[in-house]
Amino acid sequence: MKSRLTRFAASVALGSALVVGAGSMPASAQEQGGELRLVVGSDIPSYDGHIESTFGMIHPIRPFYSLLIRVNPDNPSSPTDFVCDLCVGEVPKPTNDGKTYTFKIRKGVTFQDGQELTSADIKATFDKLAFPPDGIASNRKAYFAMIDSVEAPDPETVVFNLKFPSGTFIPSIAMPFNFIYSKNDLDERGYTWHQTNVNGTGPFHFVEHVQGSHVTGKKNPNYYHEGKPYLDGYTSLIAPKMSVRLQAIRGGQADIEFRGFPPKARDDLKEALGDQIEVQESDWNCVLIVTPNHEAKPFDDPRVRQALSLSIDRHQGSEYLSKIAIVKTVGGIGFPGHPISSSPEYLEKNIIGYSKDIEASREKAKALLKEAGHENLKFTLHNRGVDQPYKVVGTWLIDQWRRIGLDVEQWVQPSTPFYATLRTQKNFEVSLDFNCQAVVNPIADISKFLPSSGANYSYFEDAELESIYAELLATGDEGKQRELFAQFEKRVLNDLASQFITLWWYKINPYRSYVKGWKIAPSHYLNQSLENIWIDSAERKKQLGG
Amino acid sequence: MYTYIIKRLLMLLPTLIGAAILIFLLLRLVPGDVCLLKFGGEGSYADPQQILQCQQRLGLTDPIWQQFFDYMVGFFTFDLGVSMWTSQPVAYEIAIRFELSLQVALMATFVSVVIALPLGIISAAKQNSWIDYLVRTFSIAGIAMPSFWLGILIILGLLIGSQAWFGRPWMPPIHFQSFFVDPVHNMSQLIWPALATGYRYSAVATRMTRSAMLEVLREDYVRTARAKGLIEKVIINKHALKNAMLPVITIVGIEFAFLMGGLVVTEQVFNLNGLGKLFVSAVTQSDYTMTQALVMLVVAIFVLMNFLVDIMYAWLDPRIRYS
Structure with missing residues (x-):
């Protein structure tokens, strides 16, 4: 610690x-x-x-x-x-x-x-x-x-x-x-x-x-x-x-603008105004989450969900997407760098989809799909009609899944029908969802991954996950918190692959010097x-x- | 004439009611509502009880016939209701944007008419000359170029030009000040969108003026005027122009109505807090009361402009009388 x-x-x-x-x-x-x-x-x-x-x-x-x-x-x-x-x-x-x-x-x-x-x-x-x-x-x-x-x-x-x-x-x-x-x-x-x-x-x-x-x-x-x-x-x-x-x-x-601009906007401003522009950058407590609908077949099968996560090359994605979109950092379910969150080394060794050997991961993904009987799976990725970073990340994901032979189309909706689909209609197969919080408070923030949270649109139940979280919420001991947090993360990202992380957002604020x-x-x-x-x-x- | 005016006024009512029914039904076909967006639009936890309370407060859980009845009562009593997104009266939300939209529409119409009439007349009078070709190229370019795109070019041109000439980039102000409060600020913001949209609509009006003038110039009475030895200037100004104006006035009237609520993209490009931008916000926020009111406002402006154009027809052409 x-x-x-x-x-x-x-x-x-x-x-x-x-x-x-x-x-x-x-x-x-x-x-x-x-x-x-x-x-x-x-x-x-x-x-x-x-x-x-x-x-x-x-x-x-x-x-x-x-x-x-x-x-x-x-x-x-x-x-x-x-x-x-x-x-x-x-x-x-x-x-x-x-x-x-x-x-x-x-x-x-x-x-x-x-x-x-x-x-x-x-x-x-x-x-x-x-x-x-x-x-x-x-x-x-x-x-x-x-x-x-x-x-x-x-x-x-x-x-x-x-x-x-x-x-x-x-x-x-x-x-x-x-x-x-x-x-x-x-x-x-x-x-x-x-x-x-x-x-x-x-x-x-x-x-x-x-x-x-x-x-x-x-x-x-x-x-x-x-x-x-x-x-x-x-x-x-x-x-x-x-x-x-x-x-x-x-x-x-x-x-000044406080929310943040994509990298290209920062570069354009710097090019036009040089040292009249100051730039501050930071990891951002927001992340896009891939959310399979467990009520839609074959996404009720954890092997299919694990295959989807395994096929994503987050490390290469970070390198290239960070040049065009407001995403950058590879991380687990907790804000990267927070004492309670998993380190990059831990994630690489213990969590599926974080290995740098992407070829091995994709072979494993193909094997899992074959085992589940869905080698040439076709499905639709539901996404929100917002460019930064939803549509950029959605397009990237489709390319990642194509590399293991999946045929994925994107279904983009404006915000109101997008949330209606997630919350009331539930007629999607896999969707991008969003977890964005103010104060970095990982124990509270990860409640998003809890089936009973009211904000989880994967539609599943898991007593073990609920039990780990209940214990995590009620403990004041930092060591114990870290242990339970890791258990929770492993349950979400590995065992259930109930949802999985894409890349954490990256905040770029250019402003007048x-x-x-x-x-x-x-x-x-x-x-x-x-x-x-x-x-x-x-x-x-x-x-x-x- | 008076009977005609009264009849036309009465005919406006079914048009307005039809539009009101249509917009009410169409809005409710889109899944989701303002409460879902408001309490969970940033991906946050959305308490279903809280969403339900919000829906109840806004009457969204009432039976559809009840919602329609309330809406029609409001419609007939001129009560536009309260915005579902901001909780402010819809009439207030529209009122604070109306001045800007009206000013842009008037300025753009002015730009359009000032460009279109002389060019259209010259083009017709000098048919198939190099002037005619130049005017036609200019007007086709205007039709081909969306006004928002021209707006983007204007902003980029101002930024680049001001940096090159004055050493620091400048763009028009992005918030509105009334002409009566700060005329310099007001004009430096609104002149650019007026030029961008005015040019676009002048192109349509120029072509209409040209073709109407060409048609009129081939009429027997124009030939008679020429045979009498009248000079061309008098023939065009006194005999041809007034008669050629009928279709042009129709176009300008419809354009003006469109400009009042239809500058959706141009308002975004110049960040004008007008009715078009409000329209976009209301639709994306599923703000039913606001969207309904704005649609009805635009419909009302359109039918009113059509009505005024019809009345002007009768004034311009004394042969036109309606029974």
Whole structure:
């Protein structure tokens, strides 16, 4: 475990090294003032973080709100570094055998409308998230299954009582969607008021939202992190087409885009603007998963599913696809590089489809298909009508399967019918599915592979898998967690081949070099409060004029 | 004439009702709904109870006849409802985009008419000359070139040209400011899509103007005018042009209606927050209320434009009277 942690720390350091210049300036060099113009590729369904799951809401709205704790904005590439936001001091260690967490809350924090924040607001927020009343949606209720109760014994203390010790509690509390709302707003204005109204304690105050166009925010003069935010304000411009977002940065109409561009876009920008463009890159906590429908023959046969996984050359795919698509890293079911996840060496030796001897793997795949009586299998790969990276990866998979004699066609659907096919119609043979999470929280993230999760579209049952996960969820011991995690992974990818991993996504953020202080995180949902960002006005003037 | 106008107005109603029924039924044939997309569109866990609650709240679990009844009640009471995606009133969502779409449509129509009329007339007057060939090549190129593609070329041209000439690349603004708030920002954003779409539609109108003028110039009364010794300028402007305008006005009217809601791709290319972009979002998000309202708006604009064109026919050609 120690060597794994050392390796992980080294990889974090390496990741940080890719962040050229960002955040490395002394505090005195950070310039106050200016306005950031960011482009977002999605519209805002509502302002309510508790029910939304899109970056289209997080990027423009997150700066208006605070969290109880958060991923360290000075070290967001680390998936295990959490710091207090509205609480004070260090993130608390659990007491009562890992079942009680006590947070001390900041004094003097005010909402945009002037209400003072107390622990009652934190309790009301997490009560809404974990125990929403009938008819009230909470999109992350399942993440808080370990919470027994939340108490606010005095205005500056919040106590979370857990049903069992859990390694997923802290990452779940730090999720960027857990906006802290005012208890008074919830009580007086109702539980749906925040869908269409904003009242937060974040670094910026809400000014305006024109649907389909832009959101503007101005500096919160009473912000509790001293000296921050540096910016006077920001405008979040909505631009669904990637080419518009890219050209907007090139043509001086926007400064940054936080979701990420494919490699070709990065290269085009660098070619056009040279050192006026800064680039940060990172592994991304998103992955495309091949999902065979176990209710459709012959995909009820594990040998057929194993053959599909064995025939995929992930290592070569990584090399070539990373030049044209937002995928790169070969990994198992857990975020690559996380201490609990399997190492590349382990995967290569122990998990089917990860060997570098692809010819041997494909021979084995052919033998399995022959044994199952499906040597010349024909089937349809169901895919989502989104280029990056769905259609690119789907086309690559078809080519991989053709190499063992399979005849595969692609069936592409727009998002709404795509999810209807997966969830309600179930009339697909093999589909690409998607697991994309905010805070890196592998134990919670792998629930996607659990038949009972509600988000698994392979349609099968396996008591052993459920039992391993139940044990994993309830253990606080890191060594035991790692052991159970590996068992779970082996069961999913080897024994059942119930679903299998393609390649992990790779995040590439090119932006104007006068934007300073932002650090990339392994998720496009994280580190979006904008409070660390500042504008080098001299450099901006040099690049844009006036 | 008044009886005709009243009859035509009454005939608009069945057209609108027919379109309303059709769009209601077609939307519900597509599998999936806004709740499925909203709560699980990013591949996340989607609580079936939560999806059901959302569907109940939006009336998607009601029997289809009940949904249709509610929709028709809204239709007849001018209540467009609330967007299923944003929870904002549909009327508000449309209103904030209407100004932009109207301005682009007016500017593009202006560009189209300014190019089409002189070119079409010159082309007809100088039939089979080099000028005629040049105009015909110009108009065929316009028809062959989709306006969104021309839009992409314009943006790339601006980026490359501005970098080459001024040392820094420039592209038009990507968010809308009303002309009455910031006219420079407004025009520097909208002039380009107006040119791209205006050129495309001018090509159709140029060809229509040319062929209508050629037809009129062969009429007996034009020959008589020439025999009387009138100069060509007077013959064209006073005698031929007004009569040649009937098909041109039809084309321009239909184009204008199309521009109001049909600039789907061009709006995406220039990132215009107009009705076309809203249309795309509403369809991809399975936002039934918004899609229905937008379809009905476009249908209403089309039937209204047809109606106005018919009325203008009667004004332009006094022989046309409807009983």
